[in-house]
Amino acid sequence: MVEVPCPMCGQSDVVRLSSRGQYNDPANAVLCTHDGFVYLSPRMDAAGYAAYYAQSYEEEYRVEQGDAAIRPVYGLVVDRLAPHLSDAPTTALSVGAGLGSILHLLKDRHPTLACSAIEPTPGAQRHLREVKGFDVVAGDIESDWDVGREGHYDVIIMRHVLEHLLDITSALDRIRTSLSEDGVAYIAVPDMMHPNGSLRHYWYRTPHVSYFAAQTLRHFLARSGLEVLDMVEEGHEIWCVVRKGEHGTHDVPASHAREQMSVIRKHVRSTAIPHAIQRLRWAVGRRLGRG
Ligand SMILES: [Zn+2]
Numbered sequence: 135m136v137e138v139p140c141p142m143c144g145q146s147d148v149v150r151l152s153s154r155g156q157y158n159d160p161a162n163a164v165l166c167t168h169d170g171f172v173y174l175s176p177r178m179d180a181a182g183y184a185a186y187y188a189q190s191y192e193e194e195y196r197v198e199q200g201d202a203a204i205r206p207v208y209g210l211v212v213d214r215l216a217p218h219l220s221d222a223p224t225t226a227l228s229v230g231a232g233l234g235s236i237l238h239l240l241k242d243r244h245p246t247l248a249c250s251a252i253e254p255t256p257g258a259q260r261h262l263r264e265v266k267g268f269d270v271v272a273g274d275i276e277s278d279w280d281v282g283r284e285g286h287y288d289v290i291i292m293r294h295v296l297e298h299l300l301d302i303t304s305a306l307d308r309i310r311t312s313l314s315e316d317g318v319a320y321i322a323v324p325d326m327m328h329p330n331g332s333l334r335h336y337w338y339r340t341p342h343v344s345y346f347a348a349q350t351l352r353h354f355l356a357r358s359g360l361e362v363l364d365m366v367e368e369g370h371e372i373w374c375v376v377r378k379g380e381h382g383t384h385d386v387p388a389s390h391a392r393e394q395m396s397v398i399r400k401h402v403r404s405t406a407i408p409h410a411i412q413r414l415r416w417a418v419g420r421r422l423g424r425g
Contacts, residue, residue, distance in 0.1 A: 135176035140166040141302055141344065142353055142386075148175070151398065155338030163338045163345070165398070169353075170391030172326050172345035174338075180276075180300055186340065187254060208235045211293060211320060211373075212243065218318045218363055218375045223247060223288035227312065229275055229305075230295035232258055234266045240289065250287075252279055276301060280308040287312050290319040294371075297323050297342045306358035313378050318363065322373040323351065327397050330370040332405050347394060348372050349386045356384035 139146045148164035151172065155161025165172050178186060223244055228237045231251035241247045249268040252275050253259050262268045272279035276299060290309055299305045309319050324330075326345040329337045338345075346354075348367055351374070355362060361379025365372065 135160075135162075135182075136179050138173065138175040138177060140168065140171055141173060142166065142171045142350060143168045146175075149395065152334055152338050154334060155340060155342075156336055157340075158335075159340040161338040161340055161342075163333075165391065165395060167391055169350065169386045170347070170394035171350045172347075172394065174340075174343045177343055178340075183300065183341075205235075205239070208239055211236050211291065211322075212239045214364075214373060215240075215289065215291075215318065215320050215375060216243075218377075219244075219289065220316060223317075225287045225314070226250065226289040226291070227252070227271070227287045229290065229292040229309075230254075230298075231262060231268075231291075234258075234262045234268055236291050236293065237268060238266060240291075247289075275299065275305065280312045283312045285312070285314050285317075288314050288317045290317065292319065293322045294324070296321060297344050297346065300343060302344060302354050303358055306354055306360060310359050310378055315378065318375050318377050319360070320373065320375055321351075321355075322371050325367055325370055325372045326350075326394065328367060328370050329397070329401050333398070333402060346372060347390070349384075349390050352384040353386055356382045 137146070143166060145166065145168055147167045149167060151163040151165055153160065153162055155163070162174050162176055163172060164175050224246065225248050226237055226240055227250045228234065229252045231237065231253045234251055237249040237251065241249055250271045251262045251268050252272045253262060253270060254273045254275065259270050259273065262270050275295065290313060292309065296302060296305060313319060323346045324342070325347065327347045331337060348365060351372055352362065352365070355376055359379055359381035360376040363375045363377060365374035
């Protein structure tokens with residue numbers, strides 16, 4: 135396990151939030167007191183995560199779903215992108231493509247679209263190539279897949295991937311590099327300002343190393359020269375559509391750390407009481423049952 139400085143400000147002044155997450159796996163969630171960014175530290179190093187994804191990730195997380203089940207979720211992505219696309223985008227890339235369902239729906243609307251994918255899982259890679267007929271350009275998202283593909287893609291999709299990556303800025307830099315001049319990227323992440331379920335038993339997760347809020351996501355996008363065309367906090371996620379812009383800065387308000395902490399405290403209170411009542415009822419029920 136390695137200690138990691140805050141990916142936003144580079145400092146290491148943190149409040150500890152949790153040591154465990156989903157499945158009772160280690161998840162040392164911390165909040166940076168300077169900017170409110172929430173991330174895991176200490177955590178496994180790159181080699182540790184590579185081994186983790188090779189062994190346990192597929193078993194624990196990937197659920198094979200039928201087309202009917204995924205259409206509403208992935209169709210929403212295509213709908214959100216639609217107003218920002220030119221009439222005839224020619225090239226699309228899905229980063230962390232899974233079984234390629236979003237690309238599939240996008241190709242339904244734009245039949246001549248050439249679809250490419252980056253996907254680490256061998257089974258999913260096979261499906262993408264053999265069933266969907268898409269090009270798998272890389273397995274490792276954090277490799278140099280953008281080299282030779284500068285300005286290439288009209289559409290890039292990176293849905294619920296960024297929170298997994300050890301180097302946020304390097305990933306966003308590659309997105310910018312590989313976008314065409316009029317290209318757009320769709321990026322979605324879980325929203326730390328609107329968490330869902332128990333933080334300790336569901337929200338914090340070994341594979342999620344970063345927990346973005348709209349403010350902190352804007353900071354990373356600006357740093358990598360991605361201009362926000364649209365950003366929406368909806369349900370428990372933030373989604374945005376970005377395009378190639380100028381490198382800049384987005385200063386997170388000084389109040390953000392306090393606001394983030396307040397959201398976490400309120401959420402813990404609101405989920406802790408129902409859980410405690412449930413446990414109490416169960417304990418009382420057992421005693422009465424015995425008497
Ligand atoms: Zn920080």
